[in-house]
Amino acid sequence: MPASSRTGFQEVRDEVLQRIQDRVWAQGALLPTELELAEEFGCARATVNRALRELADRGIIDRKRKSGTRVAVTPVKQAKLEIAVxxxxxxxxxxxxxxxxxxxxxxxxxxxxxxxxxxxxxxxxxxxxxxxxxxxxxxxxxxxxxxxxxxxxxxxxxxxxxxxxxxxxxxxxxxxxxxxxxxxxxxxxxxxxxxxxxxxxxxxxxxxxxxxxxxxxxxxxxxxxxxxxxxxx
Amino acid sequence: MPASSRTGFQEVRDEVLQRIQDRVWAQGALLPTELELAEEFGCARATVNRALRELADRGIIDRKRKSGTRVAVTPVKQAKLEIAVxxxxxxxxxxxxxxxxxxxxxxxxxxxxxxxxxxxxxxxxxxxxxxxxxxxxxxxxxxxxxxxxxxxxxxxxxxxxxxxxxxxxxxxxxxxxxxxxxxxxxxxxxxxxxxxxxxxxxxxxxxxxxxxxxxxxxxxxxxxxxxxxxxxx
DNA sequence: CAGTGGTCTAGACCACGGT
DNA sequence: CCGTGGTCTAGACCACTGG
CATH class of the missing domain: 3.40.1410.10 (Chorismate lyase-like)
Incomplete structure (x- = not known):
């Protein structure tokens, strides 16, 4: 086996993000289903789910049951303001x-x-x-x-x-x-x-x-x- | 069975948050392990894990392997700035x-x-x-x-x-x-x-x-x- | 109705880091 | 060493929603 371990949710998350940034999946485009991505990456659906959920939390993608997952049209720009003492x-x-x-x-x-x-x-x-x-x-x-x-x-x-x-x-x-x-x-x-x-x-x-x-x-x-x-x- | 369904990660998350706010677990205090909480709430460890992970993401708790989970001393005040067009x-x-x-x-x-x-x-x-x-x-x-x-x-x-x-x-x-x-x-x-x-x-x-x-x-x-x-x- | 994401489970192995 | 969280899996059922 090569040094790199098996596919984790971070790799899936980063690869999907990369494809969105590279416009492989353009704005508003429909992504493959979780099942399809799981097959492509050779991992469980739960792993893909977590990866996509993190991107959805960041506002990168929009997810809806039945419709599927789409690249967000207006990438929600949300900055975290750290309020320190x-x-x-x-x-x-x-x-x-x-x-x-x-x-x-x-x-x-x-x-x-x-x-x-x-x-x-x-x-x-x-x-x-x-x-x-x-x-x-x-x-x-x-x-x-x-x-x-x-x-x-x-x-x-x-x-x-x-x-x-x-x-x-x-x-x-x-x-x-x-x-x-x-x-x-x-x-x-x-x-x-x-x-x-x-x-x-x-x-x-x-x-x-x-x-x-x-x-x-x-x-x-x-x-x-x-x-x-x-x-x- | 009562009307309320079985324990989900949101219930666990909210209940833990409640106990922290009510000082049941004070600042810096050690929480029970995931396994113990899973038993108390009658759910799988993965469910507790997700609940606690969300609280950790919000800066409410600090988690470290072996040491366990503690209530954050300085609750990280992070506000999301929505940057709209x-x-x-x-x-x-x-x-x-x-x-x-x-x-x-x-x-x-x-x-x-x-x-x-x-x-x-x-x-x-x-x-x-x-x-x-x-x-x-x-x-x-x-x-x-x-x-x-x-x-x-x-x-x-x-x-x-x-x-x-x-x-x-x-x-x-x-x-x-x-x-x-x-x-x-x-x-x-x-x-x-x-x-x-x-x-x-x-x-x-x-x-x-x-x-x-x-x-x-x-x-x-x-x-x-x-x-x-x-x-x- | 049927497709898709949302969540849960029971179990497993791994990685970090105190002791 | 070994306890604790971190993650993955295979499978299952549910909930929402478009057609």
Whole structure:
């Protein structure tokens, strides 16, 4: 036997992908059935199934019972955004991470927040402002609201040393989140924290988080000027 | 027998996820082996395997041979960014889509581009400027460079009616891409196209594309003021 | 109705990596 | 060494859907 082992699902997956990229099977074209491919590759149908399922998950092909498998007309471009904790991001740049708590108050949820994440009216929320630094240069200004009804233990937490992001990750399970990315001009306060001029274009990421339908927290992260978020696919 | 059918991989997957969210298995905790779970759920090991594999793909659990399966300490927050064609985006908002070609020139690749996507020096590139409108209001300003060496048929293409984005998707296969998101102040030209003031904070997405290692195209998409990109997970 | 993918099974062997 | 996950198989039945 040659060194290469027998046909595995990865080989099938890669070979099919290759044929699609090389236009052996053009866009919208019908692929052979799983059974036919299994015969061609000399493996079980389950192996072909797994290979094709992975390609379908990536949006490369469309599968329908009875109709068969087709090359997707619009290859779904889905990029994975890796959302890391700020400290990790900074440390991966080989920069020294520093965190500072700026302000902490508890009050009734403002109306815009109530509406945005679906809180009951007059719910008390803990409002935090924090700064994250990389090598002592401003990296991210974080403004966060936490529902004290949904996360009662937050009252005992001390955010002087550990940021609310890491605390919540460790303490509170969550099931769903919604992320919004945008570009915003720096307001005077944010500009001050990020050591830039008001009006500067800043990259912002907002995230609302729920646990089994119950709103937990909303965070607005505004990054230093020039910040870029990159991903591959 | 109760109405619910027999145990499938989705039930196993959801039940395991539930137990993790409910902290039945805390962060870093060791889960039972596949064999044990298969016994508990009354199904084959392959079924448990598929359930756990999906959770591992989502970053919920970490699996290692011999060590076993553990709840991930830092649940990898990976959001899928769906990158749709501009026309689709606009039409999904129930707005009328309009496209216009602004300029088209062919010249040697500028140095910054050569470096950015790894083109050989002095490579000729086709440079396009386009506008995309939603209900006749500026939606996106697109600036694109296409390697005419890698995509020779681009010389015959007519970009008066169909945007380069859609043309490339239909004509040219590609295998890899790198996406960068940022916030930029509007330069005078862009501000003019997007009908806003210079310096306005604008959301920008850049994408470089390769086919089997060969650079094909680079596109810079700058969106109208107030644009927001949203995703869930 | 019949073709195609979707899933499950019971068993098997392999590969990695702690002990 | 040997436990655990990774994968493959041959066969089976089911579910959806186009004709």
């Amino acid at each position: 700020v400290r990790q991001q900074v440390e991966e740049m080989n920069a020294a991470y520093r965190y500072a708590l700026v302000a902490q108050t508890e009050k009734a949820s403002p109306d815009w927040l109530t509406a945005q994440i679906g809180l009951p009216q007059e719910t008390p929320v803990l409002h935090l402002k924090c700064m994250h630094y990389a090598d002592n240069r401003p990296y991210q200004f974080e403004e966060r609201w936490i529902s004290t009804a949904a996360v009662p233990q937050v009252r005992q937490a001390n955010f002087s040393d550990v940021g609310p992001n890491e605390w919540l990750l460790a303490e509170v399970p969550f099931s769903d989140a919604e992320i919004t990315l945008s570009a915003e001009p720096a307001d005077p306060t944010t500009a001050g924290f990020l050591d830039t001029a008001p009006g500067t274009a800043l990259f912002r990421m907002e995230r609302a988080t729920w646990f089994q339908g119950q709103p937990l927290t909303f965070v607005r992260m505004t990054f230093h000027p020039g910040y870029r978020m990159t991903t591959r696919y | 501009v026309r689709q985006q606009v039409e999904e908002m129930n707005a009328a889509y309009r496209y216009a070609l602004v300029a088209q020139t062919e010249k040697a690749s500028p140095d910054w581009l050569t470096a950015q996507i790894g083109l050989p020096q002095e490579t000729p590139v086709l440079h396009l400027k386009c506008m995309h409108y939603a209900d006749n209001r500026p939606y996106q300003f697109e600036e694109r460079w296409i390697s005419t060496a890698a995509v020779p048929q681009v010389r015959q293409a007519n970009f008066s009616d169909v945007g380069p984005n859609e043309w490339l998707l239909a004509e040219v296969p590609f295998s890899d891409a790198e996406i960068t998101l940022s916030a930029e102040p509007a330069d005078p030209t862009t501000a003019g196209f997007l009908d806003t003031a210079p310096g306005t904070a604008l959301f920008r997405m850049e994408r470089a594309t390769w086919f089997q290692g060969q650079p094909l195209t680079f596109v810079r998409m700058t969106f109208h003021p107030g644009y927001r990109m949203t995703t869930r997970y």
